[in-house]
Amino acid sequence: SCDTSMASQLSELNRYPFLTNSDAHSLGKIAREYTKIKMDHASFAEFKLALEEKDGRAVTGNYGLAPRLGxxxxxxxxxxxxxxxxxxxxxxxxxxxxxxxxxxxxxx
Structure with a gap:
């Protein structure tokens, strides 16, 4: 229910990457919110590297509904x-x- 700029107001969370994803309860809302992640290939090991921002992997963006509309x-x-x-x-x-x-x- 928040975005990157809102989450960054909680300074104790700034050391963690922010992820946003939809918990869609209907087909029309699937992927309404999503996170873009740079990885070499899809695997849990690559996902871990992205969360740790290692070896060129990283969370590159969060996209979704403006929080005020939620x-x-x-x-x-x-x-x-x-x-x-x-x-x-x-x-x-x-x-x-x-x-x-x-x-x-x-x-x-």
């Missing part, structure tokens, strides 16, 4: 999808549901 960018009610008035609101002002999914923008 379902989980803002905190929303798990039942009706409405955003709360305040970040610490415990009950939905529309349907009364008591579970909110905290959005990635608020988690950062």
């Amino acid at each position: 379902k989980y960018y803002h905190t929303t009610c798990e039942k009706c999808g409405v955003r709360p008035h305040a970040p610490d609101q415990e009950e939905c002002h529309v349907c009364g549901h008591t579970r909110m999914t905290k959005g990635v923008s608020e988690r950062l």
Whole structure:
């Protein structure tokens, strides 16, 4: 639910390569998000080299939906999808549901 620029705001993660991939729940959403990786050939050993940025292998890009357009960018009610008035609101002002999914923008 975030992109490279958002993930880089967490400095403790900067030593790790950022990967983004779709967990598509429908055929139309397959490859909506993907990571481009430079490898010599497809293998787990090559993938490991790319993650470690060794011997010319590397993650070269992450592509996908802009985070602001995603379902989980803002905190929303798990039942009706409405955003709360305040970040610490415990009950939905529309349907009364008591579970909110905290959005990635608020988690950062």
